[in-house]
Amino acid sequence: MKHRYQAQLIQFLQTELSVPASAINTALRQYHSTHAPLPMVLWHYGLITLDQLDRTFDWLESA
Template sequence: MHAKQAQLIKFLKWELSIPDSAIATALRHQEEDNYQLPMILWQYGLVTLKQLDQIFDWLKMASF
């Protein structure tokens, strides 16, 4: 796992309270791109649209 992805996962867990099982599901379906992880979480109904917006805002601020 890359450092940037680890930071994203930490944000998902601590700031948005996304369960480990949801993150693990999304990780199994993503490729290398960190921007895919939030979309996969949303497509599987594991985050709300509001949470998805928060994730993309965080990604912009974190310079991913």
């Protein structure tokens, strides 16, 4: 279940927010070492904007 949910999140990030796969891969490496929420990792490393972070949280609430 967790893997499917993460796959849906990654799909959203790529299709709706146009986050490059390389940025997602970078964030996933950090996510696996810190276990911080993936959207927060993306934002922390400057891979998404604050607006994109808000949109991601909105998506997460409705998913």
